[in-house]
């Protein structure tokens with residue numbers, strides 16, 4: 001029997017980054033400051049400061065969120081440093097989603113759920129016969145997304161069905177069982193096991 005089922009890749013990216021709510025000195029009211037995806041780097045002798053720049057959505061006034069403060073240049077990751085200098089959008093997304101960083105900057109962020117998009121690609125690896133589906137997950141650091149919610153959205157099935165999969169212990173990450181509240185993590189291999197008791201082919205569970 002030829003296994004035509006290949007492993008998939010789900011690439012999860014933000015279609016919208018959180019904004020910071022703060023009092024704009026020019027507008028005189030609290031406004032939404034949007035992530036400009038630009039960094040400001042200050043190399044002062046051996047010490048480096050990095051900020052991510054936010055801009056008022058009404059008047060473009062900038063607010064700099066501290067990313068790194070007075071860090072020894074010698075200990076700085078060279079690739080990341082180059083990324084800051086070239087305004088790498090991946091870094092702007094990573095730090096623009098870092099809850100601890102927002103908290104450290106005493107920044108209030110927009111409360112709406114972050115929007116995201118999922119791109120699905122086939123890989124060249126066959127899916128193991130015991131699984132209905134195997135998915136390599138690529139997701140930015142700091143992204144807060146539960147596995148059950150991801151499955152409901154991407155597979156177009158009801159929450160009830162996904163809940164049953166978890167209840168039956170059919171959902172794994174690299175052979176380790178997952179709970180519905182598990183978070184989607186970069187590099188995880190999400191596996192949906194065939195339910196041999198009720199559907200030997202695995203076809204009917206999706």
Ligand SMILES: [Zn+2]
Pocket residue numbers: 024025026027028031056057058059060061
């Ligand atoms: Zn303003």
